[in-house]
Amino acid sequence: MKKKKLLSLTLIVCMLVTMLAGCGGSSAASTDNSSAAAPAAESSAAGGEETAAAALDSLPAAVGEGTITASPEFYASTDLSKDYTVNMYLIGDVPNDWDKVLSLVNEYLKPYNTQLAVTFMSWSDYQTMYSLVLAGGEQVDLIFTAPWCYMYNEAAKGSFYELTDDFITNYMPLTRKYQAAESWDETTISGRTIAVPSNVASPMGKIVAVRQDLMEKYGMSELKTWEDYKKYMLTIAEKETPESGIYALAASGDNNELWDVYRQQTDTFLALDSSYMDMMYEYKGDIPAKEDIKLAYEFDSFLAYAKDMKEMADAGCWSRSALTNTVTDDDAFGNLQGASIAWNASVFTYMEQAEKTEGVECMAYDLTTDHLVSAEAYSNNDMAITAGSKNPERAAMVLDMIKFDTYLNRLLILGIEGEHYSIDDKGQYTELDKATEFAASAISASWAIKNGDLTEAGVPEREKEITDAWKERVEMNPTITFVFDDTNVKSYVSAVTAVLTDYVPMLELGLVDDVETTRDEMVTKCYDAGLQSIYDEFYTQYDAWLATRQ
Structure with a gap:
């Protein structure tokens, strides 16, 4: 199922991820001669004797107020002495220029003794591959996740690394500084933060x-x-x-x-x-x-x-x-x-x-x-460090950088400046002729690493007319920070979900003989499979959450 319920394109990058038809292969970067590493190297040199804290303080106060450039000194708590390849799994179709872009990403990461390798799971395969990847023998450090992409199920299995306050402070300094404070509740389940959400909550009209x-x-x-x-x-x-x-x-x-x-x-x-x-x-x-x-x-x-x-x-x-x-x-x-x-x-x-x-x-x-x-939930598109990562600190550093380092973030979302897009003096981007080779709708990570820094220049009037009208009618879902933990009713959830998976697509496509009879039959089977037990657990947790909002 392609679940696009809370997907957004409104301000910009609205669409980005997808992959190879067939669980896709890993793509490690080649090392073209490039000046991409210069920003990081220059930043490191410029930092000189400044402490990491002082260097961080010198950065723009907020995303969108200036260029954010990472520096190795920010990651003093991370052991960078040994070479390490961070393996990231995404969903979607591989853009034609993906290898070229990833090569520049890895050139930029050289001063950090780090490489990024990416495996794409296609839309047709991710439903069967996602859990297998996390449970199997593959080395996975970072993975795209979302409520519609098994986040709750995998969190209940313990598939994701817990992001404590100390861990974020020590290993993700840019995230600590720039991630929207209100966003963390949406990826915190039973007191455990299991993913870094998107940093953008945009109107999500249908x-x-x-x-x-x-x-x-x-x-x-x-x-x-x-x-x-x-x-x-x-x-x-x-x-x-x-x-x-x-x-x-x-x-x-x-x-x-x-x-x-x-x-x-x-x-x-x-x-x-x-x-x-x-x-x-x-x-x-x-x-x-x-x-x-x-x-x-x-x-x-x-x-x-x-x-x-x-x-x-x-x-x-x-x-x-x-x-x-x-x-x-x-x-x-x-x-x-x-x-x-x-x-x-x-x-x-x-x-x-x-x-x-x-x-x-x-x-x-x-x-x-x-x-x-x-409004789109922050948690609609997330990146998680896996519990099986051999180096969660290094994975955290890479995630920190691709979310908030301006060069890396734009590279993974828009491609190569001057080839796939251009940026004007207002910081607004325009897609160039070769943008189709790295479509802004091609990479699932780009949804998750949106940070609010990008707006598109020259948005067509027919689009602005609709999206501008949304702003007057936006309401934030008041239950957005309630996260249901299905651990105690996991078997019931699996059984009910199996029933719904059989019936809902048929009903949504009208491919049934009698709608009312089929709908009622589905609901009856859901109760037979344990829906009432799910309701009881759901309401108990909801009451506890509601008490915190009184």
């Missing part, structure tokens, strides 16, 4: 993108409501698909992104976002009572959504083999195989891809302009 040229072909000008969108989808299925083979939505695996668009109309938040086991509540302006939180699929809104999905599936809006399609709906839209997609501001990237074909016009629409917009 929108749809469509082929505007096809809209006009069939006499439609704009979409204002969900019903307008349904009419467009059904029209494409009836009139366009038989003619060109283009599906209204080239769905793949499930329809959770479209579900997010739909549920935004009901002003809902998630108190637990974990694979398909989502605990949801309707936001009424305050922290919800525990009784108001329940499995998302027990709400009438999901039942109504599933019925709409069946209507569209029966009309031929997507393939009957959508459950097993391996091409994502986004890529299909960009390749002109689909006439719409649903997501956040990331849709604009795929709109631009589609518009490279002459005659194709795209437009994005917010169907819920009178409803709240959630």
Whole structure:
């Protein structure tokens, strides 16, 4: 399942990670002759006799207020006497220029006696590979994680290294200085901090993108409501698909992104976002009572959504083999195989891809302009040091640097300055012609290492119009710092998740004979598998958390 629920592109780098089709291979850097190491070397020399603390104090007070350059003296507590390769695992597709970029990263790390090697797990493989990688014999030091990427399950197994205050202070000085203080709660489970979250929490409105040229072909000008969108989808299925083979939505695996668009109309938040086991509540302006939180699929809104999905599936809006399609709906839209997609501001990237074909016009629409917009959780994209790391201190140093050293951060997010992007005097970046060789949507680490330093110059007006409007409607999920520890009900969680994995994709794609009967059957099986025991544990922990907010 490609879980993109809380993914953001709003201010900038919104999309970055992905990998090789097939668990991908390790990529160690070559050592091209390069001046990339100069910033670190110069910083070290400039530091002279200054203590690490004094040198840190001399850096900008906050991210975005100037260039942040790491120095070996910052890591006096880390033993750098021996060469060490930090192995990092990410999710996604390898950009064409990845080896070139990684070579520069490793040139920069030379003064630290450190190299970075990266293994990519593809979108099609990461679900089966992720846990195996952490449990197997591979040497893993750093790994991308998130609530939608097994963070809670692996934390319960003890797969991640605990980041204590002392550890962060001693081995991650830039993180200590620049990481948003409020972000740590989101990756702290039962008092143990198990990952470093993103440093950005941006508006996360959900929108749809469509082929505007096809809209006009069939006499439609704009979409204002969900019903307008349904009419467009059904029209494409009836009139366009038989003619060109283009599906209204080239769905793949499930329809959770479209579900997010739909549920935004009901002003809902998630108190637990974990694979398909989502605990949801309707936001009424305050922290919800525990009784108001329940499995998302027990709400009438999901039942109504599933019925709409069946209507569209029966009309031929997507393939009957959508459950097993391996091409994502986004890529299909960009390749002109689909006439719409649903997501956040990331849709604009795929709109631009589609518009490279002459005659194709795209437009994005917010169907819920009178409803709240959630903010992306800091914890939606995280980097963790593994419990099995042979050198967690060195892994911490590399993570510290790729998050906050300006040169390394921009290198891994945007690529090579002057080749893939340029930066103006306001610190705003512009993608260059070769940006497609290192797409800003290509590296999962880039989501996790966002630090708020980058904004894109010349954002198209059609994108600004939507994202600027979100700012007026943003509400922070009041339960965002509540983290459910499923240790005591792990077997029940696994059993319920297995049921949901079987049923939810079918319901989200409308590929069932009777929606209500199938939904009720799923819920019954969830209770048979232990859902009530999960509720009991969830509510007990929620009460304890709620007491700290009184």
